[in-house]
Amino acid sequence: MSGADAKQLRAARRQLAIDSIGIWVLAIVIGTIFGFTAREGGLSLIETAAFSAFLFAGAAQFAAVGLLAVAAPWASIVLLVWLLNARHFLYAASIAPHAAALPRRVRAGLAYLLTDEAFALTSAHVARLGRMDLSGAWYAGFAIFVPWNLATLAGWLAGAALPDPATIGLDVAFPASMAGLAVGLVRDRAALAALVAGSAAAVGSALLVNASAAVMIGGLLGPLVGLVVVNRRRATR
C-alpha cells in the first residue's frame, strides 16, 4: 500500500468512526425501547435477548413482539419477519461485488451483521475508498450489534425508568441516520435520481399498498430511474 493509499484509508476509517457515534446512540435508544417493549409484551429476558441476538433486525423485532402480544400464530410471525427483512437481500447484493474476493466464511460472518445501519455505514465507507475494507466492514457490523444487544438487556431490566425519546428529540434519530447516509452516498446525478425516485416510490407505495412492501419497491425502482438518467445523459451527448 502506498503512502497516499494509507492516508486515504486512515481518513476513511476516521470518518467511519465518527459516523458510527450517531449509530451507537441510535442503537442504544431503540435497543432500550425494544427491551422495554418486549418485557411489556410478556417476553422473558432470555427470549428478548434471543430476538436481538438471532434475529438482529430492529423493525422486525418490534413487529414480532407486537404480533406475539395479540397471540398471532408463529407461522404468520415468521412470514412477516421474512418479508420485512427481504430488503436485506438488496443490501447484500449491493455489497457482494466488493466482497467477492473475501473468504466465504468471512462473507458468511459479515452477512450476519448486515442490518440497515451496518449497510449504510459500509456503503459509505466503500464509496469513500472505492473498495471493501474488511476491518471497516466488521467495525460497521459490530458498531450496531454490541450496543443493540446490550441496550436490549438494559431496556428489559430498567426501561421503565428511562425518559420517552420523543421528549428529547431522539425519536427522529433513525430516519435522520438513514437520510443522512443516503444523502452521503449521492456522488452523481444517477445516485440523486435513485434517491429521489426511491423515496417517492416508497412513500407512494406505503400510502397505496403497505409500509412493509414500500421500502422494497422504492429500493428496486429507484436504481432503475437512476440508470435511465445516466443513459439519457449519454444519449443526449
Add this chain to the structure above:
Amino acid sequence: MIDPLRSDLVPLAILAGIGTYAARALPLLATGADRLPAPVLAYLRLIGPAVLGAIAAVNVFVDDASLRLGPEAVAVVVGALIGRWRDSLLVGMAATVLAVLLLRATIAA
C-alpha cells in the same frame, strides 16, 4: 411476574433469524458477484441511496397509511442537508434532533 429465564420463544427467534440470515447471506455467498455485467453493477451501486432514502421517507412522510408533513419531515431533510454540507452524519443527526425540538416547541407555543 415474568420468569426472566423462560425460553419458550427462543425457537421462534431462531426461525425468524434463519430467513433473515438467508436474505443477507445468499447474495454475498453466491460466486461471481464481481463478474456481473456493467449495467447490473451500476444498478447495484444505486441501491444504497434508493433504499436508505426509502426507509427515511416512509418513516417521516407516512403515518398510519396517510401522508404526514410534520416537523419530523422538515427536521430530517434539513439535518440530512447539513450533514452533507459538513460531510458528517453525526452533525446531521444532531442538527435533526435540534431542529425537531425547535419546531415542536414553536408549534406548541
